[in-house]
Amino acid sequence: xxxxxxxxxxxxxxxxxxxxxxxxxxxxxxxxxxxxxxxxxxxxxxxxxxxxxxxxxxxxxxxxxxxxxxxxxxxxxxxxxxxxxxxxxxxxxxxxxxxxxxxxxxxxxxxxxxxxxxxxxxxxxxxxxxxxxxxxxxxxxxxxxxxxxxxxxxxxxxxxxxxxxxxxxxxxxxxxxxxxxxxxxxxxxxxxxxxxxxxxxxxxxxxxxxxxxxxxxxxxxxxxxxxxxxxxxxxxxxxxxxxxxxxxxxxxxxxxxxxxxxxxxxxxxxxxxxxxxxxx
Ligand code: FES
Ligand code: FES
Numbered sequence: 713x714x715x716x717x718x719x720x721x722x723x724x725x726x727x728x729x730x731x732x733x734x735x736x737x738x739x740x741x742x743x744x745x746x747x748x749x750x751x752x753x754x755x756x757x758x759x760x761x762x763x764x765x766x767x768x769x770x771x772x773x774x775x776x777x778x779x780x781x782x783x784x785x786x787x788x789x790x791x792x793x794x795x796x797x798x799x800x801x802x803x804x805x806x807x808x809x810x811x812x813x814x815x816x817x818x819x820x821x822x823x824x825x826x827x828x829x830x831x832x833x834x835x836x837x838x839x840x841x842x843x844x845x846x847x848x849x850x851x852x853x854x855x856x857x858x859x860x861x862x863x864x865x866x867x868x869x870x871x872x873x874x875x876x877x878x879x880x881x882x883x884x885x886x887x888x889x890x891x892x893x894x895x896x897x898x899x900x901x902x903x904x905x906x907x908x909x910x911x912x913x914x915x916x917x918x919x920x921x922x923x924x925x926x927x928x929x930x931x932x933x934x935x936x937x938x939x940x941x942x943x944x945x946x947x948x949x950x951x952x953x954x955x956x957x958x959x960x961x962x963x964x965x966x967x968x969x970x971x972x973x974x975x976x977x978x979x980x981x982x983x984x985x986x987x988x989x990x991x992x
Contacts, residue, residue, distance in 0.1 A: 729921045731788055733970045734963035738762045738783035741798060749799035749829045750783060757782045757957035760857030761830045765837045767795040771930075771977040780837040780856065785956050789926045790972050792917050799829035802836060802892075811887050812836055812874075818884070819870035823861035830857035835871050836892065843889045844876040917972075923964025928972040935976055942969045949973050 723746075731740070738755075741747040741764070751761035762784045770777045776795070803810035809817075812832045822828045831854070838845055838853050850871050859867060873884035917928035929935040939947075947969035948962065956962050962970070973979060 727788060727791075729919045732921050732964050733787060733789055733924045733926050733967075734965075735788045736784055737764070737781075737786040737788050737791055737796070740788045741783060741796075747798035747800055751826055751829060752784055753826075755784045756960075757785045757954055758858070759827075760834070761827055763830045763833050763857060764799075765797040765833050765840065766791070767797070767840075768974075769793065770980070771975055772980045778837050778840040780834050780853070782954075782957075785953050787950065787953060787962065787970075787972075789917075789919060789921075789970075790928075790950065790953070790974065792928060797833070797836070799833060802832065810836070811891055812839070812871075815873060815884050816867065816870045819866050819873070821862060821867040821870040827857050827859045827861075831859070831867055831871070835874070839874065839887075839889065839892055844886055845874065846877050847872045847875040850875055921964070924967060925969050926972070927969065928975055930975045930977070932976060932978045935971070935973065938971060942971075945969045947971060951979075 725746075727740070736755075738750065738752050741750050742752060747764070750764055753759045753761050760782065762782055763780050764783050765778055766781045766786075767776045767778045769775070803813055810832070812835050816822060816828060816832060821831070834853055834857055835850075838850065842849065851868065854864075854868060854871055869882055870884075872878055873882040874886060875882075876886060878885070916930055916934055917926070919926040927938055929938055945968050946966070948967040949971050950962070951972075951974050953962065961967075
């Protein structure tokens, strides 16, 4: 038994073991009515309309880092301790829209609007980690969301206008990172920094759901113990889970034990010694 929590800075969700290991973050966000703005289409990590921003504790530096994730491929139970920001967390026409949403509108970067939440969330994640990107860096990250209407030029121009090297033909300019945040932390009363996840103790998670077990070790020793315990079981190791986009076999119907290795700190460090180069 166990539970996981996931927060978007304003709301805290506690997820119990009634959710099978195959439930995706996207299913949870949409079916619970938490984020109708997060879209779904290909369910294989290809189109990007489902992307949300996730702030996750980096196990090496013990600090939160923000990533763009395809919510259709992320298992819900993997979100233990994550801070998820969806398009609803950025702004709306009632309370005020976010500068990225405004810039996309100013550049006419929306037609049907189906891809727009994904485009905005991709840019939001980039600016959270790199507030002064170059135009090339913007172009590199904006290839993850497919748009069927605009031909991309207007979207790219809108997002490149946030770049440090944008010319006068792309008006708008850099913004202050604090202007990105509408969320106010309930604990501090200041804009959300996404650091709540780092407050959580890093302990092994073990959930027994109807069809399988979900385990999240925090170090190599715990992982080895689990592999030994479950060597006779049909188990699967998960990290980015992008293979789900191709094989769709993560579910309880195929595996009785799912082991999330994202928290194993040793797998996030590469040791290189001088002798590695000597014998090449
Ligand atoms: S729905 Fe297409 S990438 Fe998630
Ligand atoms: S605006 Fe229609 S898919 Fe992008």
